[in-house]
Amino acid sequence: MLVLAIASMSFVLLIGIGLYWRASPLFETHSLWSLFSGSEWSPASGKFGFYPFIMGTLWVTFIAVVVALPLCLLTAIYLTEYAKSSVRKVILPLVNILAGIPPVIYGVWGIFFVVPIVREYVGPAFTEYSSGYTVLTGGVVLAVMIFPILVSIVSEVLRTIPKELKDASLSLGATKWETIKKVVLKRALPGVFAATVLAISRAFGETVAVLMVCGNVPLAPGSVFDGGYPLPALIANNFGEMMSIPLYDAALMFAALLLFVIIFLFNWGSRIILNRIEHKYSS
Amino acid sequence: MTQHPLISVKNLNVHIDGHHILKDININIPDKSVTSIIGPSGCGKTTLLKTFNRLLDDTANVSVTGSVLVDDEDIYAPHAEVTHIRQKMGLLSQRPYPLPMSIFDNVAYGPRIHGIRKKSELEAIVEKQLKDTGLWEEVKDRLHSPAAKLSIGQQQRLCLARGLAVEPEIILGDESTSALDPVSTHKIEDLFVRLKEKYTIVLVTHILRQARRISDYIIFVYMGEIIEFGPTDEVLLNPKEELTRQYVKGFIS
Numbered sequence: 001m002l003v004l005a006i007a008s009m010s011f012v013l014l015i016g017i018g019l020y021w022r023a024s025p026l027f028e029t030h031s032l033w034s035l036f037s038g039s040e041w042s043p044a045s046g047k048f049g050f051y052p053f054i055m056g057t058l059w060v061t062f063i064a065v066v067v068a069l070p071l072c073l074l075t076a077i078y079l080t081e082y083a084k085s086s087v088r089k090v091i092l093p094l095v096n097i098l099a100g101i102p103p104v105i106y107g108v109w110g111i112f113f114v115v116p117i118v119r120e121y122v123g124p125a126f127t128e129y130s131s132g133y134t135v136l137t138g139g140v141v142l143a144v145m146i147f148p149i150l151v152s153i154v155s156e157v158l159r160t161i162p163k164e165l166k167d168a169s170l171s172l173g174a175t176k177w178e179t180i181k182k183v184v185l186k187r188a189l190p191g192v193f194a195a196t197v198l199a200i201s202r203a204f205g206e207t208v209a210v211l212m213v214c215g216n217v218p219l220a221p222g223s224v225f226d227g228g229y230p231l232p233a234l235i236a237n238n239f240g241e242m243m244s245i246p247l248y249d250a251a252l253m254f255a256a257l258l259l260f261v262i263i264f265l266f267n268w269g270s271r272i273i274l275n276r277i278e279h280k281y282s283s
Numbered sequence: 284m285t286q287h288p289l290i291s292v293k294n295l296n297v298h299i300d301g302h303h304i305l306k307d308i309n310i311n312i313p314d315k316s317v318t319s320i321i322g323p324s325g326c327g328k329t330t331l332l333k334t335f336n337r338l339l340d341d342t343a344n345v346s347v348t349g350s351v352l353v354d355d356e357d358i359y360a361p362h363a364e365v366t367h368i369r370q371k372m373g374l375l376s377q378r379p380y381p382l383p384m385s386i387f388d389n390v391a392y393g394p395r396i397h398g399i400r401k402k403s404e405l406e407a408i409v410e411k412q413l414k415d416t417g418l419w420e421e422v423k424d425r426l427h428s429p430a431a432k433l434s435i436g437q438q439q440r441l442c443l444a445r446g447l448a449v450e451p452e453i454i455l456g457d458e459s460t461s462a463l464d465p466v467s468t469h470k471i472e473d474l475f476v477r478l479k480e481k482y483t484i485v486l487v488t489h490i491l492r493q494a495r496r497i498s499d500y501i502i503f504v505y506m507g508e509i510i511e512f513g514p515t516d517e518v519l520l521n522p523k524e525e526l527t528r529q530y531v532k533g534f535i536s
Contacts, residue, residue, distance in 0.1 A: 084343075085343065162380065163341075164376050164377075164378070164380045165380045165382070165383075166341075167338055167374065167376065167380075168374070168376065168380045168382065168442065168445075169382065169392070170338065170341075170369060171336055171338060171369050171372065171373070171374035171446070171455075172369070172370070172373075172392060172393035172396060172445065172446065172449050173366045173367070173369045173370030173393060173396060173397060173449055174366070174392075174393075174396045175366055176341075178396055182382075182392070183382050183383065186382075186383045186384065187383040
């Protein structure tokens, strides 16, 4: 089993090295800094600026979490603290089914449902014109996709909080809502944080559904009503044609490497924060 | 009873999941004294205690009939306000459950809920309650470190201080010393005896020696019914009922 563990770890390392190796031709002609900060993307003339794609990824993921997290928290609180067990037994499995729907179906749903709403109603309310294919649309579709995993993990976390702890708060004359706000959520914080990290990791990598709805414009989004072009979408969209243009394949490998590093750093950072929270309120 | 009863239970019946847990309970619990509820496990002691501050409300499939009067106010009346009732009673559970916050915030939790915002006022309350429970000297230098870092015995005294901070009239203890070591147990027992000057204390315990050491009155519950109620010495040394006699001698457990 130690061998297996080492194997899986070295697998991660191998992917990283492999990506770096395939991307390395790019580094001969471009400095790392110009790759990160450049915003012009025209492979035919040898210009590879990744800034728009990094921003596209961050925007879509950020919007997804901002939309999904509050809704998931409220849903999980309702299911664990207020709903009758009969209601809970029906809803939780339904939420889990949501997790099993293939991403392409979310993409189609996004095109036929979310895109028109953003184009016709939300967009015009805030800005002059919006095609509907925006980072907001991508974020909303992604939010729906990470909803199940967030709800089920957070519900599980809330359910592990001892009844006696809630009783202690209630017996001091706190209302149920005060108890949830000040005691239950506080105690659940590390768990909620971990669930969010998992959801974000998934959101970073989500490809098909997002590329179908977020416009795929290689420009850094200036507002939520602009289109965006996240890294996974870039790779998936262009993988077929990369052979004809010099350095294109290296650039796509670099995109993959970037995604890899972002997720790696993100998980690493969140582990540190999680440790700190747990340390502070361990009991 | 010479004292005026603070808690007065009339025709109380409790069903949980269709089981008749408490059967026709009638009892007057005297003011400013320690009353222990004893009886074998599963006889309904804890349920009886929980009916006093309506903590059964959140359990599924519970029906409660009859009335519990606290200060001549029926806490099961339709218009009774639960948070107000609970504020009158401090609960000390089997194991300490400090809230996930600092020592200071634990004690200040109740007062804050009830609208006290001024820092100086909160500080005064915290200091007073921690002194009353003998914890002040031990924790005064680390009031803002997490309560979970205290020892179990200290945590239990902290929970008591937290309960006292909302100025209750009654302290309910549900086998409050069963998770503690002998020294901590002794400290908690001492506290109960000292606190009965100001509070009415109702304890659930399965330790007869503890009941004898600290209580003034004893209620013996068996299979959901009150078998005997009276002053400690009378019930333990000279029981009127055969069942009580057998329990005290250790034949039923």
